[in-house]
Amino acid sequence: MDAVDETVVPKILAPIKAYTGAVRVVDAGADEIYCGIRTPGLEDFELYRGASTEIPTYDEFHQITEYAHSHGVKVLVTINQPFILDSMEKTMVKHIRRCVEAGVDSFIIGDLGMLQLVKEVAGDVGLCASTYLSATNREAVRFLKRAGFSRVVLERHVPLEQISEITRDVDVEVEAFVHGSGCSNINVNCYFYHYKFPAMDQAYLGVDGIKFPCSLPYEVYDGGVNLGTYPILDAYTFCSLCKLPALIQSGVYGLKIEGRGINEEYQASTTKIYREALDLLRKGDEESYQRMLKNTKESFVPLPQTLPLTNLQELCCEQRRCYYTPRFHAPYKEKLAWQAWTKLQCKRLVVQP
């Protein structure tokens, strides 16, 4: 393996939800960080993620940008709503201005109307198309570039070979997701909102942490016949460590780690692992990269380490929960996979007496 030109090594984008987390992921080697900020006036209308995933104040956000910028790290703010309404405009204008004042480098935007607003209000700031804009093909990426975006986050379902086609065909920065709980469905077309519902609380005896309806088991009926109970909607994805060489080859600009809602330990340790792997690949050190992969898979627990979970090998590799497996490929018919997944989902049940 030859050394890779520094300029083609993708950036690592790490999630944060607090200043302390920002310090940790920057120190762990993130090239850019992204976060949401609580929007005064819209605190109650957060469809996908809870308050715990957001930076609570603009002051804290300002601290984050200062720290990040002093380390040469860009800060992106995601405007969480997949849409905006006339009645929300004033609130959003204030929010955008406060973010700009606090030093945001780019906004991640999920709606074309919002894009017009940000262009008008924010001036010279980076514009990144969110997965809410569902860029699943090269023409959609072209469209978004023409609309004024300088960067496009691809929909999680875009296969690896198509990422290469897109970066080859369209001259715009392209980000791809590499690690995290993934999504079974297309982000903007999924209305199984990810936060705690009373019914789920009841179903799991008040156990927090089970938030994804698409990962739950469903009784499946064909006509009147019960075919059994399966997590039939569960096409989750987790990890891309093995695919990093191909991702570098794909010409992708940024590798995005999911997990704004997960704890800082996870955010920092995942960033560190991807940093180490990318650095080895940049040097062309295939042997060390393979060794690192093996060690990581055996030791890394991709969720809070205080929990008695499986390692990456058991959780991801053996269950074939890789981000870039073929599209129809999912493990839900394999009994072992479901047990492991249940174990993960019910993690707090496992640790609590």
Next chain:
Amino acid sequence: MKYTVHAETLTALREALASECTGVRFGPEFCEWKIPSQKHLKQAYEEAKEAEKEFTYVLPILSNQGVDKMVEQLDFLEELGVEVVVGDLGALNLLQGHEGVKPRLGRPRVYIPARSPWSQITRMPDPGFFARRRVEKLFYQTSLNYMRSLEYYRNLGVVGADVDWIPKCFPSYKKIAGNGFKLAVHSHAIPVAVTMRCHMARFMGEEEPTLCSKPCLAKALKIKQKELEKTFTLNGNVVYRLVESTQREMIQIRRTGIDEVVLPMGPVSNLTTKEELDEAMATLLGGV
């Protein structure tokens, strides 16, 4: 009021053409692997023309492969000068410069929070009456209820959009229709989740998209989450929640200024024959 029947296959289309509908839609709304060949598209158009029914072509969310298929059909679509429902910004991009084609936004391109199956619409633990009302007001609107978005699409030549049969959203539809944007309301089923990692294909043991036997054309699975007490319908790569449409709601729809109702054919709606379609239309029309 236009009654349009949406068919994904030629067989279904022929039943639709024999019915009392005013127009037909042809093509997959959500799955790119069901995009018809140009030959079938041409055939569908000609049969619709012969039956004197308005013809609309439907395109889903696309990958690069879907884009390639669409590119092959572009000149032909231009020649036809029909409306094309696009589920994807890439498809919309391809239609730019093709003056003869009138794009409409498909359901995947219109965000409606109220498609969600959950009634818990605020994360506040104990919202007061006014807070709840405030959130509800937002919840029952759509991504086209922002003037900048609507204008943006209009400037791209988009003539209308597809929405769902959600009665609490009708007032917000009225505002969009009032701005001269044509809206079509889909009856029977609301898409709750759409994937490109087809849930049904995986379940049925399909291994590769290009070789998929498309079991979704013939069957829909009921999926029931016991603890959540929710039942959905899984058809191909879409999870639906079913809705019943009443005559009273039909009257409300007319009052919003919406001029088209789309009835989907297939295993989700169980509308497969001319007779079933006519009966469904008669039931709805009874309220008008």
